[in-house]
Amino acid sequence: MDGKCRFCQGGVARSKSGLKVKLVGEWRTYGTKSERDVTFVVVPRCPTCKRAHLRVKVLEAIGGVCGIAVSIPVIMRIGHSGMADFPKVVLIILALCLITGMGAFFGQAIGESLLPRGVVYKSAIEKYPPIVSLIEQGWDFEHWGGP
Numbered sequence: 500m501d502g503k504c505r506f507c508q509g510g511v512a513r514s515k516s517g518l519k520v521k522l523v524g525e526w527r528t529y530g531t532k533s534e535r536d537v538t539f540v541v542v543p544r545c546p547t548c549k550r551a552h553l554r555v556k557v558l559e560a561i562g563g564v565c566g567i568a569v570s571i572p573v574i575m576r577i578g579h580s581g582m583a584d585f586p587k588v589v590l591i592i593l594a595l596c597l598i599t600g601m602g603a604f605f606g607q608a609i610g611e612s613l614l615p616r617g618v619v620y621k622s623a624i625e626k627y628p629p630i631v632s633l634i635e636q637g638w639d640f641e642h643w644g645g646p
């Protein structure tokens with residue numbers, strides 16, 4: 500699958516550098532369980548962009564870990580408040596998701612801002628024609644905010 504890299508100008512895509520994007524479709528029910536259709540699209544990418552994107556992923560993970568560290572004192576405070584157990588647990592889960600998510604978001608934003616000039620990340624995924632047509636058919640990225 501050699502061709503033009505979708506993330507930069509002039510990079511030559513290599514099959515082992517391609518970015519595999521997971522898309523989910525309709526919910527289907529089989530007897531008592533439901534699952535979603537899953538499909539993968541490989542976006543052509545060159546080895547240089549793959550390395551640059553990996554840095555974004557690493558920073559996103561670091562951001563998430565920092566978020567967890569920040570949320571611990573918040574959770575301790577909720578834990579020690581005089582609240583009943585049920586809203587307490589809900590609040591703790593919400594705080595954890597929110598703060599970790601924000602950490603990951605900022606880590607990713609910093610990572611994207613450090614991409615080499617002319618290299619894009621998510622915008623190229625969203626514009627890749629095979630993905631665009633799947634989205635039009637009702638498929639969606641697995642996580643909110645893209646892959």
Ligand SMILES: [Zn+2]
Pocket residue numbers: 504505506507508510511544545546547548549
């Ligand atoms: Zn490239």
